[in-house]
Amino acid sequence: MKKVPGLGKRTKEILIKSLGSEDEILSSIEKRDVLKLINAGLPPRRAVELIKSFEYSKLGCKDVLATKLSKEVHRKLISIVKSFCSMEETRVRIDLFFPLPRGGERICRERMSELLSYKNWVKRLMEEIGPEGIEKIRKIVSGVKRPRKSEIDMEFSRVLISRERVNTxxxxxxDPSSVIDYSSLLERYDLVLIGEDCSEIQIDGELTPIDEIEISPEVILENFLPNYEFIKACADLSEFFKEFSEMNEIKEKIDSFLRLRKEKIKELSKIEEIITEVENWMNDEFSKRVGELKISLGGDQILRALRGETIIPEELERKYNEVIEEAISLLKERTGVDERILIELIPEKLSYPIEFKNKDLVKSEIRKILATVDIQLKRELARYLKGKEKLLTDAYDEVLEIDYKLSLGLFAMEYDLKEVKISESGGIGFKNARNIFLNGKKVDPVSYEIGETPMGFPTKGERVVLLTGANSGGKSTLLETIVLLQTMVQSGIPPPVDEGYFSFFDEIYLYGKFVGSSGAGAFEKLLKEICPISLKDGKKKLVLIDEIETVTEPGAAAKVISGIIEAFLDNEGIHSVIVTHLGEEVRELLSGKGIRIDGIEARGLNENLELIVDRSPIFGKLARSTPQLVVERMYKTSKGEIKKIYERILNFFSQE
Known part of the structure; x- marks a missing residue:
């Protein structure tokens, strides 16, 4: 554990609490299992940094990316890769593509080979299901959330009478000894279960084995029902991947359970509606039958009526009892409620309109029926699902793997990433490289070489190169492209080239133009940053510098550049490209030193007033900056008084 920099006492305590041991922590870090570390309680960035610091410490390195700009290139690269991801966990895993120094060649070869296998996998998949199928998979995966056990809301109350200690x-x-009045349980709970160990208890309840599923099937179902959307997503993926076929079966079982339960609850929950309907039928039928009667009263009945007594003829009472009996029978048929309960609805005396009494008693009975139906359906589903809990975590891991492979494969296809040769020695060389940061724009492929490579370029293996050429010709973009390609390779990502040869560097430096920086302070800052790089410390370094001359006057700048180049030439560990418009001045100062000067030439403007330029440098040729072409373009695209000013400037160029 001491080999892991940054693993403090507090972090170790968090991880041990979840992972159990130091060996398990170390194993997770060595296997780059960042998701396991995050699930153990570490923030995503902290988990990535822990793995990064561990790998860097093994290779004797602090950070390969030595400047803000080289770090920014890597950040932009990772951001593009993440744009292909559908899941947050996959985006976190992409952060593990950070550059390794020398010694990491084997690891990066393996990662590149793996990534290219994903590219081929996606190609085959696309041939089978087409782009629409791929997009359907991505849409499904984007909505997937990690399955989590979650307590199920209980619609019906339930009690078990048992002498055994059951934990649910x-x-x-x-315990029977704690129950004073068993009948009160029937009022307090929707369902009363009687354990088989208490079978002597005489109460209107369900005799139940002391079994987890029989007593509380929700203990099994809480792993599945709250994760229905996840299970549905996996079932949808089974259309494309056979690994999810069992998840599709689980979904079908749950769908059947939900449908049956909904139908039963809907059917039984209509009790109020049914009672009202039967009540209306009963009154209509009673009125109809009474209307058909011809009732005659005896003298005695007439006298009693005159005294104010209520007189109900026998024929009327008979019709009333008939209708009530038929109504109760109809209710039993439509609700399934025990007739003993339904009888309680009958009014105590004949009245019109007829109204049922004690409706709440029937509602309570309906809840008991629903509670019984509910647990029976849950038991059936729980028996099927028991032992399948691990399928959920396995399926989630499979979804993660699909998103990871799909994201990297699509990225590799989009930018046509290729296998390249990685060497433990030499320099950098590539043919027809594309800068993925320019996607959406017209990208001209470039070819270039720094140091010794077997690429066959007309060079002599020069490690330090001066790059000259046209304004807006692509010199700065070339530096960015070199850093991008090198960072991709050292991160284990194949680069977008037709052919390439790359050796590894311990440190990668990229300096942009020092725009807006001039004077003694800026000049001193520049020297303090760049000069120490040339010190011989056993490290192999890639140093790319863009237009140093912006911090001081041209004459002094040429001398500074020459001095830096000499220092770089003395250090065999340095490979460098320095962009400058002072090529002629530096060549004179370094005459005989064997420095290579390359150039990007502009040949004029096309019909769209764009520079006609070959973005790949010409080896061994000093190229002019051709600012007159820029002025010419501005002259041709402007109007009015400003056009006259550009014309004056062009006139001075024509005098040369």
Whole structure:
């Protein structure tokens, strides 16, 4: 554990609490299992940094990216790769593509080979299901959330009478010795379960084995029902991947359960509506039958009526009882409620319109029926699902793997990433490289070489190169492209080239133009940053510098550049490209030193007033900056008084 820089006491305590041991922590770091570290409680960035610091410490390195700009190139690269990801966990895994120094060649070869295998996998998949299928998979995967056990809301209360100590959150357990009045349980709970160990208890309840599924099937279902959307997504993926076929079966079982339960609840929950309907039928039928009667009263009945007594003829009472009996029978048929309960609805005396009484008692009975149906359906589903809990975590891991492979494969296809040769020695060389940061723009491929490579370019293996040429000709973009390609290779990502040869560097420096910086302070800052790089410290360095001359006057700048180049030439560990418009001046100062000067030439303007330029430098040729072409373009695209000013400037160029 001491080999892991940054693993402090507090972090170790967090990880041990979840992972269990130091060996497990170390194993997770060595295997780059960043998701395991995050699930153990570390923030994503902290987990990535822990793995990064561990790998750097093994290779004796602090950070390969030595300047803000080289770090920014890597950040932009990772951002583009992440744009192909559908899941946040995959985006976190992409952060593990950070550059390794010398010694990491084998690891990066393996990563590049793996990534290219994903590219081929996506190609085959696309041939089978087409771009629409790929997009469908990405849409499904984008909505997937990690399955988590979650307590199920209980619609019906439940109690178990048992002498055994049963541990469950979903069913209250009472020891018989604690129950004073068993009948009160029927009022307090929707469902009363009687354990088989208490079979002597005489109560209107369900005799139940002391079994987890029989007592509380929710203990199994809480792994599945709250994760229905996840299961559905996996079932949708089974259209494309056979690995999810069992998840599709699980979904079908859950769908059947949900449908049956909904139908039963809907059917039984209509009790109020049914009672009202039967009540209306009963009154209509009673009125109809009474209307057909011809009732005659005896003298005695007439006298009693005159005294104010209520007189109900026998024929009327008979019709009333008939209708009530038929109504109760109809309710039993439509609700399934026990007739003993339904009888409680019958009014105590004949009245019109007829109204049922004690409706709440029937509603309570309906809840008991629903509670019984509910647990029966849950038991059936739980029996099927028991033992399948691990399928959820396995399926989630499979979804993660699909998104990871799909994201990297699509990225590799989009930019046509290729296998390149990685060497433990030499320099950098590539043919027809594309800068992926320019995607959406017209990208001219470039070819170039620094140091010794087997690429066959007309060079002599020069490690330090001066790059000259046209304004807006692509010199700065070439530096960025070199850093991008090198960073991709050292991160284990194949570069977008037709052919390439790359050796590894311990440190990568990229300096942009010092725009807006001039004077003694800026000049001193520049020297303090760049000069120490040339010190011989056993490290192999890639140093790319763009237009140093912006911090001081041209004459002095040429001398500074020459001095830096001499220092770089003395250090065999340095490979460098320095962009400058002072090529002629530096060549004179370094005459006989064997420095290579390359150039990017502009040959004029096309019909769209764009520079006609070959973005690949010409080896061994000093190229002019051709500012007159820029002025010419501005002259041709402007109007009015400003056009006259550009014309004056062009006139001075024509005098040369």
């Amino acid at each position: 959150r979903y069913t209250e357990v009472l």
